[in-house]
Amino acid sequence: MTGLYIHVPFCVSKCPYCDFYSLAAQDDFTMDAYTDELCRRLSLLPASLTADTLYFGGGTPSLLGGKRLTRILEAAHRFLTADAEVTLEANPAETLRDTFEAFKAAGGNRLSMGMQAATDAGLSALGRRHTPASLRQAVADAHRAGLHNLSLDMMLATPHQTEADVDAAVAVCRDSDATHVSAYLLKIEEGTPFYEQRDRLSLPDEDDTAARYLYACEALEQAGYRQYEISNFAKDGFESRHNLKYWNGEEYIGLGPAAHSFFGGQRTYFERSLTRFLQGAEPLPEDPDATVRDASWEEYAMLRLRLTDGIDRRLFEARFGFPLPTAVDRAAAQLPPTLVHCDEQRIALTRDGFLLSNTLIARLLWSDEDF
Secondary structure, eight states, X not given: OEEEEEEEOEESSXXXXXXXXXXXXOOHHHHHHHHHHHHHHXXXXXXXXXXXXXXXXXXXXGGGHHHHHHHHHHXXXXXXXXXXXXXXXXXXXXXXXXXXXXXXXXXXXXXXXXXXXXXXXXXXXXXXXXXXXXXXXXXXXXXXXXXXXXXXXXXXXXXXXXXXXXXXXXXXXXXXXXXXXXXXXXXXXXXSHHHHTTTTSOOOOHHXXXXXXXXXHHHHHHTTOEEEETTEEESTTOSOHHHHHHHTXXXXXXXXXXXXXXXXXXXXXXXXXXXXXXXXXXXXESSTTOOOSSOOHHHHXXXXXTBTTOEEHHHHHHHHSSOOOHHHHHHXXXXXXXXXXXXSSEEEEOHHHHTTHHHHHHHHHHOOOOO
């Protein structure tokens, strides 16, 4: 089945580390026009389409409010299975009770909220607008609305962060009855305010960053969240079904400026322009000269190596019609078992290996050189 992704590019203000496509919150006229255009484009999708996930990402999708979200969900309803996972990203700085209630009534059943840090100092260092108190209120409003499948984001290796700060964030996840946690290492992206300030930020070195990641992984597992991907942890049965589509090389359709799709054998994307999207611009091919009926085996393997399950040999051969190339096993044999697990069933990165994922994946898939 297919996943649907809807990008909502509106934010009250842009966080200094964020490089996602987003704009300052627009007037009602613009957000109404954007909702109209999303509904129009949904109406043009193939009638035979069946989707079992829908994800509102951003930006801050909750800024659309309950009425607009309801309109979009009504337009998407004909594609969604009865058990579809329908996720809304939300910023806990906003007053969200009415939005959550409308989202739930329209068929929404999962929330992803940007906690990022659990202390005033940690939030201030990241330029976040919400407070620990407003997060608690948003969580309470979510549960009151009947939205109990709740994911919280937390950031690691941020300015001045300590193990006690990590413990505080994990405790909030546990006490909020969150079912899922995304724990991301802060990445300084070119073109962001943090990039311009990078020499003045009090950031941990590589060793401290690794230690903070490993500490957070252990703390989250002790709190009942099993790691299933480099940066994602969940209680049993609450893994993000939508994001698993990306990591499993399955099809998805993205709508909105900067949204990407892999559907019908083609990879396409929309320009990073709200104006162009509202004008009806069509998505562009990622590679005008390529048409693929499936993800290449290298791409599939690369994405699967982000998961703790890694590459399952049986599933790989069933998908591609040939076994995992022996060059991958040769490369794995040259790597320390503390970083790469390899047996007759699968090849997977270890938790320590996740810290070197880009290097290790390149060695496994595209190089026979010694480590």
